[in-house]
Amino acid sequence: MDPMKSERAAWVIVPAFNEAARVGDCLRNLLRENRYQIVVIDDGSSDETADVVQRFPVWCLTHPINCGQGAAIRTGIDFALAKGAEFIVTFDADGQHDTDDIEQLLEPLKEGQQDVALGTRFLGRTIGMPASRQWLLRVATVFTRLTTGLKLTDSHNGLRAFSRHAASRITIRQPRMAHASEILHQVKRHRLRYVEVPVTIRYTKETLKKGQSALDAARIGSELILGRFAK
Amino acid sequence: MNLFQLVVLPTILVIASLDLRSLILGRISQATWLARLICWVVATVLVFNPAIATRISSSLGIGRGADFVIYVFMLVSPIVWFRTQTQLHSIRSQVVDLARVEAIRGAKFGTEASVHGDRNGDT
Numbered sequence: 001m002d003p004m005k006s007e008r009a010a011w012v013i014v015p016a017f018n019e020a021a022r023v024g025d026c027l028r029n030l031l032r033e034n035r036y037q038i039v040v041i042d043d044g045s046s047d048e049t050a051d052v053v054q055r056f057p058v059w060c061l062t063h064p065i066n067c068g069q070g071a072a073i074r075t076g077i078d079f080a081l082a083k084g085a086e087f088i089v090t091f092d093a094d095g096q097h098d099t100d101d102i103e104q105l106l107e108p109l110k111e112g113q114q115d116v117a118l119g120t121r122f123l124g125r126t127i128g129m130p131a132s133r134q135w136l137l138r139v140a141t142v143f144t145r146l147t148t149g150l151k152l153t154d155s156h157n158g159l160r161a162f163s164r165h166a167a168s169r170i171t172i173r174q175p176r177m178a179h180a181s182e183i184l185h186q187v188k189r190h191r192l193r194y195v196e197v198p199v200t201i202r203y204t205k206e207t208l209k210k211g212q213s214a215l216d217a218a219r220i221g222s223e224l225i226l227g228r229f230a231k
Numbered sequence: 232m233n234l235f236q237l238v239v240l241p242t243i244l245v246i247a248s249l250d251l252r253s254l255i256l257g258r259i260s261q262a263t264w265l266a267r268l269i270c271w272v273v274a275t276v277l278v279f280n281p282a283i284a285t286r287i288s289s290s291l292g293i294g295r296g297a298d299f300v301i302y303v304f305m306l307v308s309p310i311v312w313f314r315t316q317t318q319l320h321s322i323r324s325q326v327v328d329l330a331r332v333e334a335i336r337g338a339k340f341g342t343e344a345s346v347h348g349d350r351n352g353d354t
Contacts, residue, residue: 041334044330054339057342059338059340061339062334063333063334064333064334067326071330078331173324175324229317
Protein backbone atom coordinates (compact mmCIF):
# COMPACT_ATOMS: atom_id res chain seq x y z
CA MET A 1 0.00 0.00 0.00
CA ASP A 2 1.44 3.36 -0.99
CA PRO A 3 1.50 5.65 2.04
CA MET A 4 1.55 8.74 -0.13
CA LYS A 5 -1.63 7.79 -1.99
CA SER A 6 -3.26 11.06 -2.94
CA GLU A 7 -6.61 9.89 -4.27
CA ARG A 8 -9.89 10.95 -2.66
CA ALA A 9 -9.13 9.13 0.53
CA ALA A 10 -10.94 8.14 3.67
CA TRP A 11 -8.69 8.12 6.72
CA VAL A 12 -9.41 6.16 9.86
CA ILE A 13 -7.98 7.68 13.03
CA VAL A 14 -7.34 5.26 15.87
CA PRO A 15 -6.34 6.81 19.21
CA ALA A 16 -4.65 4.20 21.40
CA PHE A 17 -3.45 4.28 24.99
CA ASN A 18 -1.97 1.09 26.42
CA GLU A 19 -3.78 -1.02 23.82
CA ALA A 20 -0.96 -3.42 22.89
CA ALA A 21 -3.21 -6.39 23.62
CA ARG A 22 -6.08 -5.24 21.39
CA VAL A 23 -4.82 -2.85 18.72
CA GLY A 24 -3.41 -5.67 16.57
CA ASP A 25 -6.82 -7.27 16.04
CA CYS A 26 -8.37 -3.84 15.48
CA LEU A 27 -5.85 -3.02 12.73
CA ARG A 28 -6.16 -6.45 11.13
CA ASN A 29 -9.92 -5.90 10.83
CA LEU A 30 -9.49 -2.41 9.42
CA LEU A 31 -6.87 -3.52 6.92
CA ARG A 32 -9.12 -6.34 5.73
CA GLU A 33 -11.31 -3.64 4.16
CA ASN A 34 -8.24 -2.32 2.27
CA ARG A 35 -10.10 0.90 1.50
CA TYR A 36 -8.78 3.30 4.08
CA GLN A 37 -5.61 5.03 5.08
CA ILE A 38 -5.08 4.35 8.76
CA VAL A 39 -3.29 6.45 11.33
CA VAL A 40 -2.84 5.26 14.91
CA ILE A 41 -1.97 7.80 17.56
CA ASP A 42 -0.13 6.12 20.40
CA ASP A 43 -1.01 8.47 23.25
CA GLY A 44 2.10 8.05 25.40
CA SER A 45 1.48 4.37 26.13
CA SER A 46 3.71 2.66 28.67
CA ASP A 47 3.22 -0.75 27.00
CA GLU A 48 4.22 -1.94 23.49
CA THR A 49 1.35 -0.26 21.63
CA ALA A 50 3.66 1.61 19.23
CA ASP A 51 5.75 -1.51 18.53
CA VAL A 52 2.63 -3.52 17.69
CA VAL A 53 1.27 -0.75 15.43
CA GLN A 54 4.52 -0.50 13.48
CA ARG A 55 4.14 -4.14 12.39
CA PHE A 56 1.17 -3.06 10.26
CA PRO A 57 1.13 -0.93 7.09
CA VAL A 58 -0.38 2.07 8.86
CA TRP A 59 0.87 5.43 10.03
CA CYS A 60 1.97 5.58 13.64
CA LEU A 61 2.22 8.87 15.51
CA THR A 62 3.47 8.79 19.07
CA HIS A 63 2.73 11.39 21.71
CA PRO A 64 5.77 11.59 24.02
CA ILE A 65 3.40 11.87 27.00
CA ASN A 66 -0.18 10.84 27.67
CA CYS A 67 -2.22 13.81 26.44
CA GLY A 68 -5.71 12.33 26.31
CA GLN A 69 -8.06 10.99 23.66
CA GLY A 70 -9.17 14.43 22.49
CA ALA A 71 -5.58 15.47 21.83
CA ALA A 72 -4.87 12.18 20.05
CA ILE A 73 -7.86 12.65 17.75
CA ARG A 74 -6.81 16.22 17.00
CA THR A 75 -3.29 15.03 16.15
CA GLY A 76 -4.76 12.42 13.84
CA ILE A 77 -7.10 14.90 12.16
CA ASP A 78 -4.30 17.42 11.58
CA PHE A 79 -2.10 14.70 10.10
CA ALA A 80 -4.84 13.28 7.87
CA LEU A 81 -5.82 16.73 6.60
CA ALA A 82 -2.17 17.50 5.80
CA LYS A 83 -2.04 14.25 3.82
CA GLY A 84 -5.09 15.25 1.80
CA ALA A 85 -7.85 13.28 3.53
CA GLU A 86 -11.32 13.88 2.11
CA PHE A 87 -13.12 11.95 4.86
CA ILE A 88 -12.01 11.20 8.40
CA VAL A 89 -13.39 8.49 10.67
CA THR A 90 -12.58 8.19 14.39
CA PHE A 91 -12.41 4.57 15.54
CA ASP A 92 -11.51 3.13 18.96
CA ALA A 93 -8.52 0.80 19.28
CA ASP A 94 -10.07 -1.51 21.86
CA GLY A 95 -12.31 -3.53 19.55
CA GLN A 96 -15.57 -1.84 20.61
CA HIS A 97 -16.38 -0.73 17.09
CA ASP A 98 -17.33 -2.72 14.03
CA THR A 99 -15.47 -2.03 10.76
CA ASP A 100 -18.65 -2.79 8.81
CA ASP A 101 -20.15 0.43 10.18
CA ILE A 102 -17.51 2.66 8.58
CA GLU A 103 -19.03 2.57 5.10
CA GLN A 104 -22.49 3.36 6.54
CA LEU A 105 -20.98 6.42 8.20
CA LEU A 106 -19.17 7.54 5.07
CA GLU A 107 -22.12 7.11 2.73
CA PRO A 108 -23.99 10.37 3.54
CA LEU A 109 -20.69 12.27 3.46
CA LYS A 110 -19.65 10.87 0.08
CA GLU A 111 -23.05 11.78 -1.31
CA GLY A 112 -22.46 15.34 -0.13
CA GLN A 113 -25.63 15.36 1.93
CA GLN A 114 -23.97 15.75 5.32
CA ASP A 115 -20.78 17.13 6.88
CA VAL A 116 -20.70 14.91 9.96
CA ALA A 117 -22.00 11.38 10.57
CA LEU A 118 -22.37 10.44 14.23
CA GLY A 119 -22.59 6.81 15.27
CA THR A 120 -25.47 5.93 17.57
CA ARG A 121 -25.63 2.71 19.55
CA PHE A 122 -29.18 3.42 20.66
CA LEU A 123 -30.54 3.23 17.10
CA GLY A 124 -28.12 0.42 16.33
CA ARG A 125 -26.97 -2.43 18.52
CA THR A 126 -25.14 -2.85 21.80
CA ILE A 127 -23.58 -6.07 22.98
CA GLY A 128 -22.94 -6.49 26.69
CA MET A 129 -23.75 -2.93 27.77
CA PRO A 130 -24.47 -2.69 31.53
CA ALA A 131 -27.65 -0.89 32.60
CA SER A 132 -25.62 1.67 34.58
CA ARG A 133 -23.71 2.66 31.44
CA GLN A 134 -26.93 2.96 29.48
CA TRP A 135 -28.39 5.23 32.16
CA LEU A 136 -25.29 7.42 32.25
CA LEU A 137 -25.25 7.79 28.47
CA ARG A 138 -28.95 8.67 28.39
CA VAL A 139 -28.37 11.43 30.96
CA ALA A 140 -25.40 12.72 28.94
CA THR A 141 -27.56 12.75 25.82
CA VAL A 142 -30.28 14.80 27.53
CA PHE A 143 -27.60 17.20 28.83
CA THR A 144 -26.14 17.57 25.33
CA ARG A 145 -29.58 18.21 23.89
CA LEU A 146 -30.18 20.95 26.44
CA THR A 147 -26.78 22.63 25.98
CA THR A 148 -26.40 22.33 22.20
CA GLY A 149 -29.93 21.96 20.90
CA LEU A 150 -28.80 18.99 18.81
CA LYS A 151 -31.42 16.26 18.75
CA LEU A 152 -29.24 13.20 19.22
CA THR A 153 -29.84 9.76 20.63
CA ASP A 154 -26.19 9.10 21.54
CA SER A 155 -23.87 11.98 22.36
CA HIS A 156 -20.68 10.17 23.39
CA ASN A 157 -20.04 7.65 20.66
CA GLY A 158 -16.40 7.46 19.51
CA LEU A 159 -17.36 6.16 16.07
CA ARG A 160 -18.01 9.16 13.86
CA ALA A 161 -17.03 10.53 10.46
CA PHE A 162 -16.25 14.00 9.15
CA SER A 163 -15.98 15.46 5.69
CA ARG A 164 -12.80 17.41 5.02
CA HIS A 165 -14.81 20.63 5.33
CA ALA A 166 -16.12 19.65 8.78
CA ALA A 167 -12.76 18.36 10.04
CA SER A 168 -11.15 21.64 8.99
CA ARG A 169 -13.75 23.69 10.87
CA ILE A 170 -13.74 21.68 14.09
CA THR A 171 -10.85 22.45 16.43
CA ILE A 172 -10.64 20.12 19.41
CA ARG A 173 -9.25 22.06 22.37
CA GLN A 174 -10.30 19.60 25.07
CA PRO A 175 -7.43 17.13 25.34
CA ARG A 176 -9.25 14.52 27.42
CA MET A 177 -12.73 13.03 27.36
CA ALA A 178 -14.63 16.34 27.12
CA HIS A 179 -13.75 16.44 23.40
CA ALA A 180 -16.90 14.44 22.55
CA SER A 181 -19.13 17.20 23.90
CA GLU A 182 -16.89 19.87 22.41
CA ILE A 183 -17.21 18.36 18.92
CA LEU A 184 -21.00 18.52 19.20
CA HIS A 185 -20.86 22.13 20.38
CA GLN A 186 -18.75 22.96 17.33
CA VAL A 187 -21.08 21.09 14.99
CA LYS A 188 -23.81 23.38 16.26
CA ARG A 189 -21.71 26.56 16.24
CA HIS A 190 -20.40 26.05 12.68
CA ARG A 191 -23.86 24.96 11.53
CA LEU A 192 -22.49 21.74 10.08
CA ARG A 193 -24.97 19.30 8.61
CA TYR A 194 -25.10 16.13 10.66
CA VAL A 195 -26.82 12.78 10.66
CA GLU A 196 -26.96 9.90 13.11
CA VAL A 197 -26.04 6.48 11.79
CA PRO A 198 -26.89 3.24 13.65
CA VAL A 199 -23.73 1.40 14.71
CA THR A 200 -22.81 -1.59 16.84
CA ILE A 201 -20.85 -1.22 20.08
CA ARG A 202 -19.40 -4.31 21.69
CA TYR A 203 -18.57 -4.12 25.40
CA THR A 204 -16.04 -6.39 27.03
CA LYS A 205 -14.49 -6.41 30.50
CA GLU A 206 -11.50 -4.48 29.15
CA THR A 207 -13.53 -1.82 27.36
CA LEU A 208 -15.73 -1.33 30.41
CA LYS A 209 -12.64 -0.73 32.56
CA LYS A 210 -11.65 2.15 30.30
CA GLY A 211 -15.16 3.54 29.91
CA GLN A 212 -16.70 6.54 31.59
CA SER A 213 -18.11 6.52 35.11
CA ALA A 214 -20.37 9.04 36.84
CA LEU A 215 -17.24 10.62 38.34
CA ASP A 216 -15.75 10.99 34.86
CA ALA A 217 -18.98 12.67 33.75
CA ALA A 218 -18.49 15.28 36.50
CA ARG A 219 -14.87 15.71 35.44
CA ILE A 220 -15.93 16.23 31.83
CA GLY A 221 -18.35 18.93 32.98
CA SER A 222 -15.64 20.77 34.90
CA GLU A 223 -13.19 20.46 31.97
CA LEU A 224 -15.75 22.00 29.65
CA ILE A 225 -16.28 24.93 32.03
CA LEU A 226 -12.55 25.51 32.59
CA GLY A 227 -11.90 25.22 28.87
CA ARG A 228 -14.29 28.08 28.20
CA PHE A 229 -12.41 30.41 30.55
CA ALA A 230 -8.83 29.30 29.84
CA LYS A 231 -6.86 31.46 27.40
CA MET B 232 4.45 43.42 68.94
CA ASN B 233 3.36 39.83 69.62
CA LEU B 234 4.94 36.65 68.20
CA PHE B 235 2.37 36.30 65.40
CA GLN B 236 2.99 39.86 64.24
CA LEU B 237 6.76 39.21 64.41
CA VAL B 238 6.34 36.28 62.01
CA VAL B 239 3.78 37.84 59.69
CA LEU B 240 5.48 41.21 59.07
CA PRO B 241 8.77 39.83 57.62
CA THR B 242 6.83 37.24 55.63
CA ILE B 243 4.64 39.89 54.03
CA LEU B 244 7.68 42.07 53.35
CA VAL B 245 9.45 39.18 51.59
CA ILE B 246 6.36 38.38 49.48
CA ALA B 247 5.86 42.05 48.59
CA SER B 248 9.54 42.29 47.59
CA LEU B 249 9.19 39.23 45.35
CA ASP B 250 6.10 40.80 43.77
CA LEU B 251 8.07 44.01 43.13
CA ARG B 252 10.85 41.95 41.52
CA SER B 253 8.28 40.21 39.31
CA LEU B 254 6.90 43.59 38.27
CA ILE B 255 10.38 44.91 37.41
CA LEU B 256 11.18 41.76 35.41
CA GLY B 257 7.85 42.10 33.57
CA ARG B 258 6.45 38.79 34.82
CA ILE B 259 3.28 40.40 36.18
CA SER B 260 1.29 43.41 35.04
CA GLN B 261 1.06 46.68 37.00
CA ALA B 262 -2.59 45.95 37.75
CA THR B 263 -1.77 42.52 39.20
CA TRP B 264 1.07 43.97 41.26
CA LEU B 265 -1.17 46.75 42.59
CA ALA B 266 -3.93 44.27 43.49
CA ARG B 267 -1.45 42.08 45.36
CA LEU B 268 0.11 45.08 47.11
CA ILE B 269 -3.33 46.17 48.33
CA CYS B 270 -3.91 42.66 49.72
CA TRP B 271 -0.63 42.70 51.61
CA VAL B 272 -1.22 46.20 53.00
CA VAL B 273 -4.73 45.26 54.14
CA ALA B 274 -3.42 42.03 55.71
CA THR B 275 -0.68 43.95 57.55
CA VAL B 276 -3.14 46.55 58.84
CA LEU B 277 -5.55 43.87 60.07
CA VAL B 278 -2.80 41.88 61.78
CA PHE B 279 -1.45 44.92 63.58
CA ASN B 280 -4.83 46.43 64.34
CA PRO B 281 -7.48 43.64 64.64
CA ALA B 282 -9.95 46.18 66.03
CA ILE B 283 -10.43 47.50 62.49
CA ALA B 284 -11.78 44.10 61.38
CA THR B 285 -14.12 44.09 64.37
CA ARG B 286 -15.38 47.60 63.52
CA ILE B 287 -16.00 46.65 59.89
CA SER B 288 -17.77 43.43 60.89
CA SER B 289 -19.97 45.27 63.38
CA SER B 290 -20.97 47.79 60.74
CA LEU B 291 -21.92 44.89 58.43
CA GLY B 292 -23.85 43.14 61.19
CA ILE B 293 -21.51 40.13 61.29
CA GLY B 294 -20.33 40.41 64.87
CA ARG B 295 -16.77 39.23 65.44
CA GLY B 296 -13.85 40.48 63.33
CA ALA B 297 -12.60 36.89 62.95
CA ASP B 298 -15.90 35.90 61.34
CA PHE B 299 -15.58 38.80 58.91
CA VAL B 300 -12.10 37.58 57.88
CA ILE B 301 -13.41 34.01 57.43
CA TYR B 302 -16.31 35.22 55.26
CA VAL B 303 -13.95 37.25 53.07
CA PHE B 304 -11.68 34.20 52.78
CA MET B 305 -14.65 32.03 51.79
CA LEU B 306 -15.58 34.52 49.09
CA VAL B 307 -12.09 34.96 47.72
CA SER B 308 -10.79 31.37 47.79
CA PRO B 309 -13.15 29.97 45.08
CA ILE B 310 -12.15 32.83 42.80
CA VAL B 311 -8.45 32.12 43.40
CA TRP B 312 -9.04 28.37 42.91
CA PHE B 313 -10.87 28.94 39.63
CA ARG B 314 -8.17 31.29 38.35
CA THR B 315 -5.46 28.77 39.25
CA GLN B 316 -7.34 25.97 37.50
CA THR B 317 -7.81 27.98 34.31
CA GLN B 318 -4.10 28.86 34.29
CA LEU B 319 -3.25 25.19 34.82
CA HIS B 320 -5.60 24.30 31.96
CA SER B 321 -3.76 26.78 29.69
CA ILE B 322 -0.35 25.36 30.62
CA ARG B 323 -1.57 21.80 30.00
CA SER B 324 -2.89 22.88 26.59
CA GLN B 325 0.54 24.28 25.67
CA VAL B 326 2.26 21.04 26.71
CA VAL B 327 -0.26 19.01 24.71
CA ASP B 328 0.28 21.21 21.63
CA LEU B 329 4.02 20.58 21.90
CA ALA B 330 3.48 16.82 22.20
CA ARG B 331 1.17 16.84 19.18
CA VAL B 332 3.69 18.71 17.01
CA GLU B 333 6.41 16.23 18.02
CA ALA B 334 4.14 13.28 17.19
CA ILE B 335 3.36 14.61 13.70
CA ARG B 336 7.05 15.33 13.03
CA GLY B 337 7.98 11.78 14.01
CA ALA B 338 5.26 10.02 11.97
CA LYS B 339 6.30 6.54 10.85
CA PHE B 340 4.76 4.17 8.33
CA GLY B 341 4.81 0.54 9.49
CA THR B 342 5.58 -2.73 7.77
CA GLU B 343 3.22 -5.53 6.72
CA ALA B 344 4.68 -8.02 9.21
CA SER B 345 1.45 -8.72 11.07
CA VAL B 346 -1.22 -7.96 8.53
CA HIS B 347 -1.78 -11.48 7.20
CA GLY B 348 -2.66 -13.07 10.48
CA ASP B 349 0.86 -13.43 11.89
CA ARG B 350 0.02 -12.71 15.49
CA ASN B 351 3.48 -13.34 16.86
CA GLY B 352 4.42 -10.61 19.26
CA ASP B 353 1.49 -8.34 18.58
CA THR B 354 -0.17 -8.93 21.89
